[in-house]
Amino acid sequence: MENEKSKLGWKLSSIALGSVLMIGAMAVEVIAKDWGKHQVDNRRxxxxxxxxETRAVQDDDFENPGMLWVENGESLWSTAGANGKSCASCHADPDKDMKGVSVSYPRYDxxxxxxxxxxxxxxxxxxxKMGDKAEKFDSKKMLSLMTFIGTKSRDMPVNVKIDGDANPFFEKGKAFYYxxxxxxDMSCANCHEDxxxxxxxxxxxxxxxxxxxxxxxxxxxKPGSVHRRFKGCNKQVRAKPYKAGSDxxxxxxxxxxWRGRGLPGETPAVRN
Ligand code: HEC
Ligand code: HEC
Incomplete structure (x- = not known):
């Protein structure tokens, strides 16, 4: 009996040791993994x-279903609004005119x-500028324009201004985060920082x-906006979500x- 017990004890501890080693090996793999441009300092x-699989879909523009939205945005770019003007009337070269725009918003206005x-x-x-109506954040038209503009900042570093007039708003956003x-009873940080x-x-x-x-x-x-994501995360902790476009x-x-400063623009990224 005594013997059986210690045998079992030995078995258990060797299983435990085995899993510790496996976790150890996995940890080493995580540390050693070079994420290239997708990591800046400790930010990934x-x-x-x-x-x-999901990364492979994002990496290949022919497979990435977000690219259909980008194409739609491209054709909207030269579609005339109520006053006969299109985005293209004033921004004739979106590659140049919209370069770096998406990684520098939101801004103080x-x-x-x-x-x-x-x-x-x-x-x-x-x-x-076009006499059209405002769109909801997650309308087809808005998401198409947003993904199209986003591709003009691909691989450019996220770089938002948080000093001067923007600073009090930045501080409010930070307080919300924590x-x-x-x-x-959970903060954003409890999940995404800890x-x-x-x-x-x-x-x-x-x-x-x-x-x-x-x-x-x-x-x-389909694609989703940042504010739709925030709503989803607020709902996960059963908090009342705010409206898209709320202050x-x-x-x-x-x-x-700003937390992701330096990370590359990856629009349209692919997520589960
Ligand atoms: C009548 C000309 C005109 C039209 C039409 C127009 N824009 Fe603009 N846009 C401007 C001008 C001028 C500026 C810069 C000054 C300002 O903010 O008004 C600008 C600024 C912008 C900016 C800000 C860029 C930055 O660096 O902050 C974005 C984004 C933008 N436009 C997108 C669009 C989109 C998308 C459309 C079509 C839905 C469009 N514009 C239609 C003239 C126009
Ligand atoms: C209970 C845990 C939890 C909390 C709290 C939480 N989230 Fe999330 N969040 C998730 C999960 C799960 C996902 C989907 C997987 C992932 O990307 O982390 C997610 C995804 C996200 C994404 C998408 C990331 C990407 O790469 O596509 C953003 C942005 C985000 N959350 C922001 C926030 C913000 C801001 C808050 C606070 C208002 C918050 N989350 C609170 C669980 C949480």
Whole structure:
């Protein structure tokens, strides 16, 4: 009996040792993995937390379903609005005119006296320069224009301004990020700062970076905006989500974008 017990004990401890070694080996692999352009200092794009299959879809423009939205955005670029003007009337060379735009938003806007997201900037152009109506953040037209503009910042480093007039809004966004909320009483940081790489339900948690937005969600068969993602994450902790385009989310977007400073533009990134 005594003998049986110690045999079992030995078995258990060798299994335990085995798993420690496996975890050790995995940890070494994680440390040694060179993520190339997808990592800057200790910051890693969501790309690096995806499966090989999902990464392969993102890497190949012919397979990446987000590219159909980009193509739609390209044709919208030269589609005339109510006053006969199109984006192309004034921005004839989007490769040049929209270069670096997406990685530098959101910004402080003097006219509004607060933060403006790129969607809101596009709406300003639609309404004021073309006589069209404003679009919702996740409308087909907006997501098409956003993914198209986003491709003009591919591989350019995320670089938002957080000093001067932008600073008070940045601080508000930062406070939101660390505030616990919802029935689960969790902050963004509890998941995306404390637990990247760990599993939550069926998902591997990432750092919650936004350098690839709008990202194409395989689950939805369409792209989604940053603010839609924020809403989803607020709902996961059973907190009341804010509206897309709310000041709360625009400030939060500025903070989250800054967290990913230096990461490359990857629009349209592909996610589960
Ligand atoms: C009548 C001319 C005109 C039209 C039409 C127009 N734009 Fe603009 N756009 C401008 C000018 C001028 C600026 C820079 C000054 C300003 O903000 O008004 C600008 C600025 C922008 C910016 C900000 C760039 C930056 O560096 O911050 C974006 C983004 C933009 N336009 C996108 C669009 C899109 C998308 C469309 C079509 C839906 C469009 N524009 C239609 C003239 C136009
Ligand atoms: C309970 C855990 C949890 C909390 C709290 C949470 N998220 Fe998430 N978030 C997730 C999961 C799960 C995903 C999908 C997998 C991933 O990319 O991490 C996700 C994805 C994201 C993404 C997409 C990243 C990408 O590369 O596509 C962003 C951005 C994000 N979250 C931001 C936030 C922000 C901002 C907050 C706070 C308002 C927040 N999250 C709070 C669990 C959480």
């Amino acid at each position: 794009s969501g790309y690096t937390y995806m499966t090989d 003097k006219k509004l006296g607060k933060i403006i997201t790129l969607e809101q900037m596009v709406n300003r152009e639609l309404v004021e 505030e616990r909320r919802g029935q689960l 637990n990247p790489g760990n599993m939550i339900r069926a998902n591997t948690l990432s750092e919650g970076q936004i350098n690839g937005f709008p990202t194409y969600r395989l689950k939805w068969q 709360e989310y625009s400030n939060l977007e500025l903070y989250v974008k």
